[in-house]
Amino acid sequence: MQELDTAGLGSIRVTRKNDHTVVIEKDLATEQMVLAMGPQHPSTHGVLKLECLTDGEVITEAEPFLGYLHRCFEKCCENVDYPAIVPYTDRLDYLSGMNSEFAYALAVEKLLDIEIPRRVEFIRVIVAELNRIASHLVAIGTYGIDLGAFTPFLFCFRDREIILGLLEWASGARMLYNYIWIGGLAYDVPSDFLKRVGEFVTYFRPKAVELCNLLTKNEIFVKRTIGIGIMPADVAINYGWSGPMLRGSGVKWDLRRNDPYSVYPELDFNVPVPDGKLSVVGDCLSRHLVRALEMEESLKIIEQCIAKMPSAEGFNPRSAIPKRIRPKAGEVYVRAENPRGELGFYIQSDGKSTKPLRCKARSSCFVNLSAMKDLSKGQLIPDLVAIIGSIDIVLGEVDR
């Protein structure tokens, strides 16, 4: 039982039962206030609106309202050719464009049933993992801002800048790459690219530990996140959570391991899950820790990819790209592990058109956000901010 004392409003008791339902009792009946958090709010990470029913500082109910960034992704896809969808996928989760492109390319390639050159696979994994680190850096940095620590954010962005520079060098763009094409890549990587990536890995390895310690060894940060927004593993699975959110609840589930694609089966890496020593399994701190530890695993993957990479001799990144993409009639669902969880593409083809009949994106953020109502019940406003931050939503992917 958690006792919250709010000045002048009488004592409010928030009890968490064993089945994780929350009961709120009050000594004094007070008037509740509807508080619209967002769509213009600094810590809703974009244009999310949470309509909160508040009793003093305690939130009795919070309902997310979506759609402010809806850009008709799925309808657009039905009107353009398969390759023209790639730039749209960048704009789903704009913090990890490479991963979204990767997932989409995998889906269409499965529909077409084509073989991809090995070098392409390795380059794809390298850029996707670099993008994963960049995405986690944003997540960790903005989480610091949510809790009032501004400096880690800029440290994270300093290092993210190097990654964006590398990706820009390879693809020509900093965030919306259009680099991973169906059946190949737009270009081969520049000649010194792998060397520079190797240098970045050596540079970033100690920095990742430093960034992690900057927040997780801070007493105030730990006090603000430990035991807040606990999501038990079974409820998380029922909600359909995936990615760092699910792993934060102690479920060792990573699509790169459990439903491997590309060259991930050849690579050696761990799936970090919280052990309950530093944090309570399933709380905000666990989710933060999972992201912090995953950066190291991504570095390991990149190192192995550089070592295993076939030479560039006689390599044409566009050799396997079909001249005309017109898949046989059928449907396919392919999922990939994005920094925010499972991003899946369901594509249906009628066998005649060069445009998909239906293209549905299963968004990880959207599913993760659906638990908001459950998580926010009986929390204080600052805790609500901590919970939204730990979910690490990108509204581009939530609304699509």
Added chain:
Amino acid sequence: MSSTALSQFSIPFLMGNNLNAWSEALAGFNLLGLPLGLVILAAIPLVFIALYSLTYGVYGERKISAFMQDRLGPMEVGKWGILQTIADILKLLQKEDIVPTSADKFLFVIGPGVLFVGSFLAYAVLPFSSAFIGASLNVGLFYAIGIVALEVVGILAAGWGSNNKWSLYGAVRSVAQIVSYEIPAAIALLCGAMMAGTLDMQQITILQSGSLGFVHFFLFQSPIAWLPFLIYFIASLAEVNRAPFDIPEAESELVAGYFTEYSGMKFAVIFLAEYGSMFMVSAIISIVFLGGWNSPLPNIGSLALNDMTSGPVWGAFWIIMKGFFFIFVQMWLRWTLPRLRVDQLMYLCWKVLTPFAFVSFVLTAIWEVYVP
């Protein structure tokens, strides 16, 4: 203002005899029975401090945060961006003075004013040098503790008058926080007052002077003094709403807290009051525990460092430097630490700082009675 206070007026950094005569003549200048000259004389240093707090406080904050964060900070306006704040003030002055339609206009307008007055009234009793103190009250410390509470009225007026839910949250949090933290802060300052035996700020400072410099400071005069010193420093952070206790204006939770609806010069006035309060609490902690305008350097044998660095002008230098040091620590903490939660803040105040303040009060009393 009494005639005794009048004689202590002079400009701290230009202490020539002619100037003293000039300033005394100006102090005696009355217009239609109003002590106009006195007001001008008192206003010069205060306006100077106000200008410091807006220009160099904000500039310093931006530069210090930039150096902590691998950035350069303002670089464009003037050499090293030194004129950036002046450019900002000019921009804020040109902005439209917006009062939201549904706001309580009277409270909305008066809020920043009360806040500003509350923050700057305490400057009246701060001894800036052995020759300059606005009003040498015999209850100066008591006055300083009390007058800060006026800020609460301004914050509440601003938050309530804005008719914005976030502002209201900010105001209620702020009032709860400032009123709570005044208790450990006042008890900690009482320890200093007990060591001095007076509440007169100038007397407290004079009692800490001596040829051994810092050894005479109250912080080093008793083995317990560090405890009220730390308690007052922590509580003062909360009183001026600085991180990690900046919950009334927590930008990630409450947008901007009680000044969400403010823009233009009213916003600048709130900012000015914040930086004014920062210097005020820094000066109070310097006066009560670190000797105020006394030089920290000791006389070592024939090397009379203390004598060389004492005097009215040096005094002003030392207290401003000590104030700057604490402002630097406040900024350092702000850019390092995350923010506490509301209930954690209250826990810290009532269950940690207040009991320890009482302990330090009792220990200081025992020390003062039994150890001469």
